[in-house]
Amino acid sequence: MDVRHLKAFLATYETGSVTAAAQRIHVTQPTLSATLQQLEERLGRALFERLPRGVRPTEEGMRLYPQARRLVAEWEAMTAQFDPGGDCISLSVGIAPDAGPWAQEALQRLLAQVRPVPLLKLLAGDQGDLRLDMAHQRRADEGFVLLSREPVCVMLPVRHVLAGHAILSPSDLQGQEWIVCPDLPWHASLVEALGASAPYLPAHAASPSMMPSWVAAGHGLAAVPASLAALAPDAEVVLRPLAGWDVCWETGLCFRPGAMQLPGPAALISAAQQAAVRDWAWPEASPAPL
Incomplete structure (x- = not known):
């Protein structure tokens, strides 16, 4: 088992589709299916239930997901340090569909302060090491920093x-x-x-x-x-x-337990905790300031 197997597993888990997962990691569908089969044989457990449309993780697959996500993030952070561009940390951020322009600008300003400069991946929705989401969408086991x-x-x-x-x-x-x-x-x-x-x-x-x-x-x-x-x-x-x-x-960063153990998320969360909350400012031309 190597990082290739874990990336195939993560892509399938997060998309719910072998076809979409293969497209995400740029391999053919038969190659991805074979990679998943190798991983399941190595672990001795079925990780997905095959459905008429897509797949659904089994209980074992749900147990593996947070560990696989952490291991892949650590691998990417380690390899990024040896890139020709110099020191770098890996960071993936999911953007919730309703995280509006004001919140995204707050995140952009925050990312500009993170050092070393992160190797950044912006993902859709509930993906990534952490996500930009509304305060009321925070789960019971998640940390939250208001942005x-x-x-x-x-x-x-x-x-x-x-x-x-x-x-x-x-x-x-x-x-x-x-x-x-x-x-x-x-x-x-x-x-x-x-x-x-x-x-x-x-x-x-x-x-x-x-x-x-x-x-x-x-x-x-x-x-x-x-x-x-x-x-x-x-x-x-x-x-x-x-x-x-x-x-x-109110919008901010939602993060799972253990995110602070990864260099990229830890750097972003630390910067967010020290930054001032970005409160709305009406444009000067607005006829209706609050």
């Missing part, structure tokens, strides 16, 4: 009749169509703040990052983190605070 904070505002089309208001009151919003995400931690408090103006049959979105383009197209208003306005096409939306409703979107 950024921004207000949650009412987003509406730039040509909406209420766009000229500097601050919106619940009565202003009577009868308005809404797009909501009921799973978000602020949803219940928004409904309470709106009172009698709360929407009866709002449209539902799976995540706040989906909302800006739909708001811009005129399908309803939405409560979203301020920086997500950048996701709307051609600046077709505006943000307005809701009177009496003060809610913040």
